[in-house]
Amino acid sequence: MIDAPDELARAIEAALFASDQPMSVEALAAHLGDAPPASLRAALAALADDYAPRGIHLVERGGRWHFETAADLAHILRREREHNRRLSRAATEVLAIVAYHEPVSRAEIEAIRGVQTSPGTLDVLMEAGWVRPAGRREVPGRPVIYATTPAFLDHFGLESRRDLPGIEELRATGLLEPIDQTMASVLGDDDAGNPADERLD
Amino acid sequence: MIDAPDELARAIEAALFASDQPMSVEALAAHLGDAPPASLRAALAALADDYAPRGIHLVERGGRWHFETAADLAHILRREREHNRRLSRAATEVLAIVAYHEPVSRAEIEAIRGVQTSPGTLDVLMEAGWVRPAGRREVPGRPVIYATTPAFLDHFGLESRRDLPGIEELRATGLLEPIDQTMASVLGDDDAGNPADERLD
Amino acid sequence: MSEDTALAAHGEDSDAPLWPRPTNSDDALYLELDGWEGPLDLLLDLARRQRVDLRAISILALVDQYLDYIERAEALRLELAADYLVMAAWLAYLKSAMLLPKEEQEDPSPEELALRLQLRLQRLGAMREAAARLMARDRLGRDVFLRGAPEGLRTDRKTNWSCDWFALVQAYGHVRARTAPAVHMVRERPVMTLETALERVSAMLGVRVDWIRIEEFLPTAGDPRLRKSALASSFVAMLELARLGRAEIAQDAPFGPLALRRAVA
Numbered sequence: 001m002i003d004a005p006d007e008l009a010r011a012i013e014a015a016l017f018a019s020d021q022p023m024s025v026e027a028l029a030a031h032l033g034d035a036p037p038a039s040l041r042a043a044l045a046a047l048a049d050d051y052a053p054r055g056i057h058l059v060e061r062g063g064r065w066h067f068e069t070a071a072d073l074a075h076i077l078r079r080e081r082e083h084n085r086r087l088s089r090a091a092t093e094v095l096a097i098v099a100y101h102e103p104v105s106r107a108e109i110e111a112i113r114g115v116q117t118s119p120g121t122l123d124v125l126m127e128a129g130w131v132r133p134a135g136r137r138e139v140p141g142r143p144v145i146y147a148t149t150p151a152f153l154d155h156f157g158l159e160s161r162r163d164l165p166g167i168e169e170l171r172a173t174g175l176l177e178p179i180d181q182t183m184a185s186v187l188g189d190d191d192a193g194n195p196a197d198e199r200l201d
Numbered sequence: 202m203i204d205a206p207d208e209l210a211r212a213i214e215a216a217l218f219a220s221d222q223p224m225s226v227e228a229l230a231a232h233l234g235d236a237p238p239a240s241l242r243a244a245l246a247a248l249a250d251d252y253a254p255r256g257i258h259l260v261e262r263g264g265r266w267h268f269e270t271a272a273d274l275a276h277i278l279r280r281e282r283e284h285n286r287r288l289s290r291a292a293t294e295v296l297a298i299v300a301y302h303e304p305v306s307r308a309e310i311e312a313i314r315g316v317q318t319s320p321g322t323l324d325v326l327m328e329a330g331w332v333r334p335a336g337r338r339e340v341p342g343r344p345v346i347y348a349t350t351p352a353f354l355d356h357f358g359l360e361s362r363r364d365l366p367g368i369e370e371l372r373a374t375g376l377l378e379p380i381d382q383t384m385a386s387v388l389g390d391d392d393a394g395n396p397a398d399e400r401l402d
Numbered sequence: 403m404s405e406d407t408a409l410a411a412h413g414e415d416s417d418a419p420l421w422p423r424p425t426n427s428d429d430a431l432y433l434e435l436d437g438w439e440g441p442l443d444l445l446l447d448l449a450r451r452q453r454v455d456l457r458a459i460s461i462l463a464l465v466d467q468y469l470d471y472i473e474r475a476e477a478l479r480l481e482l483a484a485d486y487l488v489m490a491a492w493l494a495y496l497k498s499a500m501l502l503p504k505e506e507q508e509d510p511s512p513e514e515l516a517l518r519l520q521l522r523l524q525r526l527g528a529m530r531e532a533a534a535r536l537m538a539r540d541r542l543g544r545d546v547f548l549r550g551a552p553e554g555l556r557t558d559r560k561t562n563w564s565c566d567w568f569a570l571v572q573a574y575g576h577v578r579a580r581t582a583p584a585v586h587m588v589r590e591r592p593v594m595t596l597e598t599a600l601e602r603v604s605a606m607l608g609v610r611v612d613w614i615r616i617e618e619f620l621p622t623a624g625d626p627r628l629r630k631s632a633l634a635s636s637f638v639a640m641l642e643l644a645r646l647g648r649a650e651i652a653q654d655a656p657f658g659p660l661a662l663r664r665a666v667a
Contacts, residue, residue: 013256014274018553031280031555055214057546069215069547071540076212076233077219077547087537090439096533112525114442115485155542165535166528175528179521183514221550270553278553281560288565290573296565297574315581329563357567366571368578376575 008035009043009050022064022154062153062160071157087128091121095130099152099164100176103134103145111179122146130155209236209244210251223265288329292322296331300353300365304335304346323347331356441489444468446523446530456524461516462500465493592628594621599635600642603662607649613661616640 011032016023025044029035044065048058055070069077087095094117097109110117125131134147148161158164167176174182212233217224226238226245233241245266249259258271270278288296298313299305311318326332335348354361366374438444448467449459472490475482496519499512540546603619619636620629640662643649652661 010256010271011274011277014270014277015555017257017268017549018270018278018555020552020554031557032277033280053211055211055216056218067218067549068542069219070211071546073212073215074540074545077215078544092533092537093439093529096529096536099536100529100532112529113439114522114526115440156536156539157542157546158539164532165539166532170528170532173524175521175525179518179525182521183518215547219547219550267551268549277555279556279558281558283560283562285562285564288563288569293565293569293573294577297570298577300570301574313581314577325563328561331563356565357570359567371571371575371578374575376572376579 006043008032008039009047011035012040012043012047016058016065016067019066022061022066022150024064028065059157060159061157062150064150064154066154087124088121090117091124094121095125095152098125098131098146099148099161100167100170102147102161103137104147105137105143105145107143108178109146207244209233209240210248212236213241213244213248217259217266217268220267223262223267225265229266288325289322291318292325295322296326296349296353299326299332299347300349300362303348303362304338306338306344306346308344310347441468441486442522442526444471444486445489445519446526449523450527456520456527459520459523461519462497465497468493469497592625592631594628594632594635596635596638596642599632599639603636603639603643604648607643607662607664611664613652613663616660616662619662 012028015028015031023031025037025040029037029040032040044058044060048060051058051067055073056067057070058065058067093113094109097112098104101108101112106117106122122131126133128151130149130152131146132149133144135145136142137145152158153160161167170176174185213229216229216232224232226241229245230236230238230241245259245261249261252259252268256271256274257268259266259268294314295310295318298310302309302313305313307318307323323332327334331350331353332347333350334345336346337343338346349362353359359365438447445464445468448471449456449464451467452459452463469490472482472486496512496515499508500516502512542548599619606614606619616633616636620632637660640649640651640660643662644651648665649662650665652663653659
């Protein structure tokens with residue numbers, strides 16, 4: 001049996017259940033008559049624990065909360081129609097690069113992949129709502145740079161970009177930095193510019 | 202804390218949550234790989250009990266099950282956000298005319314004001330709860346006539362409409378002088394002050 | 403080689419497993435020529451075949467494998483995109499530099515170039531792995547689901563109108579003041595019209611033939627304001643009579659006295 005949940009928890013439950021989009025703590029506070037955010041956060045954490053063993057989970061994605069079905073029940077819920085649209089290999093790779101390196105320009109994506117990116121690839125990711133233009137890099141040519149969206153975190157079940165699989169390890173090994181920077185730290189000098197890079201990028 | 206719900210209950214929870222419409226026991230059974238309806242019914246009843254104290258209830262309507270917001274939290278779905286606004290000058294004039302001349306039709310209000318009244322003005326006064334339609338005038342076109350409400354008297358601290366100052370009193374306070382003359386007397390003689398001010402303070 | 407030309411059969415349309423590459427058969431390798439996403443992708447795959455950590459691969463062996471691959475592809479008359487050949491040329495240069503005695507090596511050293519290539523492969527490999535792990539996560543709309551029919555939250559704005567007693571009464575005062583019928587009154591003032599002046603001046607001209615000063619036409623008694631008006635209208639009457647040729651006007655000096663007499667025919 002469930003202990004009688006307190007009124008704030010009940011109100012949060014009802015609001016998040018009814019909302020047709022994830023809600024930030026601030027949005028919840030405003031909707032629930034300016035409840036203090038600190039007590040909201042505590043109640044949210046307690047509710048998430050409450051639901052952890054259930055078929056529905058309360059999760060936080062990019063600072064916004066929503067209910068979703070438990071992942072281990074995918075087999076009874078999986079819907080074919082949702083499954084139809086699959087990403088190309090190029091698109092998944094570009095998405096990973098944007099997510100792990102953001103913000104990143106098209107040229108930087110291409111430098112990592114060693115191949116030109118067809119114009120449609122970024123479009124597909126933007127159409128899916130996972131990638132957005134995030135301004136321009138202040139270098140010659142002012143290239144557009146790209147970053148991931150809250151919908152990306154939602155879709156892949158990430159609380160924040162820190163939850164990207166293996167990102168800490170990649171950062172620690174310098175693999176998320178430009179080659180020259182990694183080279184400099186490996187070689188212990190700043191010898192930049194290399195025919196290999198120029199040729200391949 | 203919640204007892205670890207059994208797998209059938211978890212599956213029911215997730216299926217009903219994700220479904221875009223209420224589900225009958227038969228539909229649920231089919232969806233959950235032909236679970237025996239008897240055990241489904243038992244699990245549904247147990248789940249409904251589980252949720253009874255929460256902000257969300259599991260309910261059966263016409264043989265089909267779904268989650269819904271607890272009845273006592275229905276107000277959360279439609280929240281009113283209040284904000285304060287001062288009545289516009291035009292609306293104040295219309296309100297004053299209704300108060301002094303009630304019941305009056307829109308045409309009569311316009312005749313008294315000497316300017317056209319935008320259709321929204323009376324709506325604002327009715328939204329504020331100060332003016333109400335009070336039948337129709339038995340003249341050609343049968344126009345709606347308007348009158349003030351008890352809430353109007355409350356808001357302005359009046360026992361009755363007779364508490365409003367009469368025309369002679371208004372004249373005595375200078376409120377019936379053409380505006381430019383009143384202004385001139387205010388601007389021209391600071392020491393004397395405005396007779397209207399004196400009377401009203 | 404652009405990804406557009408990659409064959410759908412080679413993992414282009416599935417996310418799990420993303421890269422179903424055969425690992426042993428050389429024949430299979432050749433058949434997959436169009437499956438590579440550029441030369442770096444091919445190099446990475448060849449490196450993976452060394453079955454060691456990417457940090458421990460033999461660059462020299464990798465270069466040989468790549469060059470061998472390109473050679474055999476050419477022998478089979480498979481069309482190779484230019485960037486594969488560019489990479490082959492650069493790798494051939496790298497290999498020859500690595501085989502040179504140390505003192506003859508140029509700057510940057512072949513070791514540095516090899517390290518750089520290795521880092522690039524590691525970087526691409528890391529992203530490839532990350533993509534696979536990302537795609538394998540429990541994904542919204544595929545593995546986990548949001549509520550099917552949320553009621554939706556609505557926020558209605560409610561306005562609390564306010565107005566005070568004084569504003570109300572003042573507004574009524576303004577309405578009444580604004581719409582009270584306005585009566586404009588001009589104070590009565592003694593005037594002599596132009597017609598009267600014409601009559602008076604003509605009459606006096608008919609009586610006398612000598613010069614008459616303008617003051618003599620004016621009424622002697624009464625309101626001084628009437629005198630002012632009479633002066634103005636008599637002057638205009640004089641001008642009118644002069645214009646009609648019935649009178650002559652004389653003035654000796656600017657601002658001097660004005661005189662009038664009947665015109666002599």
